[in-house]
Amino acid sequence: MAKEQAAAFPDWHIAxxxxxxxxxxxxxxxxxxxxxxxxxxGYRPSGRKFETSGFDIETIVDGKITAHDGAEDMLGLLQQTGAVPLTFD
Incomplete structure (x- = not known):
């Protein structure tokens, strides 16, 4: 987790x-x-809750994670915060 995200969104909950x-x-x-x-x-604290989704793909060998890949819907988060418009005219 990037320091900027941790500072802006300190109450992370992953389901x-x-x-x-x-x-x-x-x-x-x-x-x-x-x-x-x-x-x-650059967007001031809004106090709003945001929700995004993502996935992780792990390679597990002998009970240990040996490789990781994944993605999060960052565009969705940026649209929810107002940093990116929902539509382009």
Whole structure:
């Protein structure tokens, strides 16, 4: 987690939506909720709650994570904060 995000959204809560295991791969789909209480991309604290989703793909060998990949819907977060417009005219 980047320091800027941690400062802007200190109350992170991650809910696991589902987990899929296949061979040495584990896929986790999650939803993250947080409240903006600090500056983010120049936007003053709004006190609003935001929700984004994402996934992680882990490679597990001998009970240890040996590789990681994943993504979060950052565009959705930036649209919710007002940093990026919802539509382009």
């Amino acid at each position: 696991v939506d589902y987990v899929i295991e296949h061979g040495d791969k584990c896929i986790v789909k999650w939803t993250l909720t947080r409240t903006q209480t600090g500056d983010y991309f």
